[in-house]
Amino acid sequence: MDGNGRWAKKQGKIRALWHKAGAKSVRRAVSFAANNGIDALTLYAFSSENWNRPAQEVSALMELFVWALDSEVKSLHRHNVRLRIIGDISRFNSRLQERIRKSEALTAHNTGLTLNIAANYGGRWDIVQGVRQLAEQVQAGVLRPDQIDEERLGSKSVCMSWRLWI
Numbered sequence: 713m714d715g716n717g718r719w720a721k722k723q724g725k726i727r728a729l730w731h732k733a734g735a736k737s738v739r740r741a742v743s744f745a746a747n748n749g750i751d752a753l754t755l756y757a758f759s760s761e762n763w764n765r766p767a768q769e770v771s772a773l774m775e776l777f778v779w780a781l782d783s784e785v786k787s788l789h790r791h792n793v794r795l796r797i798i799g800d801i802s803r804f805n806s807r808l809q810e811r812i813r814k815s816e817a818l819t820a821h822n823t824g825l826t827l828n829i830a831a832n833y834g835g836r837w838d839i840v841q842g843v844r845q846l847a848e849q850v851q852a853g854v855l856r857p858d859q860i861d862e863e864r865l866g867s868k869s870v871c872m873s874w875r876l877w878i
Contacts, residue, residue, distance in 0.1 A: 735780055746791060746825040754798075754828040760837065763803070774804065777831070778811050785815040792824035799833030842868030 738755060745753040758773060765773075788795055797812045804812070812831075845868045849855035855864075 735784075738780075739784075742788075742793065742825065742827055745827075746793060750825060752826040752828060754830060756830045756833070758799075758831045758833075760800070760832050760834040763832075774808055777804075778808055781811045781815045785818055788827065789819050789822065792822045793819060794822040794824070794826045795819040796826060796828045797831050798828050798838075799831045800837055801832060803832055839865075842866075 741755065742753065744750075757777070762773070763770065785795065795815050795818075797816060801809055801812055842865050846855065846860055846865065850857055850860075
């Protein structure tokens with residue numbers, strides 16, 4: 713979902729408004745994936761680097777995120793799509809965090825396409841989450857340190873098992 717702002721800037725348009733236009737592309741991608749037997753689709757919506765954008769644009773993107781969840785989650789649910797928001801959502805405002813929790817809960821038991829939206833996600837964040845989970849298992853005595861390898865870390869990663877990245 714990256715590039716809407718750059719496209720708008722090149723066209724002399726207001727960046728924040730054109731991010732909303734990207735929602736149509738998302739609908740097409742989700743429909744294609746769901747109708748063609750793809751198990752999971754991951755879309756990058758907001759990287760941790762996006763916090764460096766102007767405050768007004770970040771605020772507009774957060775409102776767009778709320779709007780997208782409000783307007784799309786019921787349709788996703790009707791089409792048996794499971795929605796997962798991956799990344800550190802703790803930095804988002806409470807309104808957006810609540811929408812995320814409700815949207816994920818509504819679609820949690822759906823068995824069709826899993827739509828992963830990477831929001832405030834970064835590869836290092838993902839690695840840290842996996843390492844923390846493994847450390848907790850070691851501390852609980854469920855796992856020995858010598859049992860930790862790439863495969864086990866990959867199994868804890870949010871993104872390692874995805875087959876299609878856009």
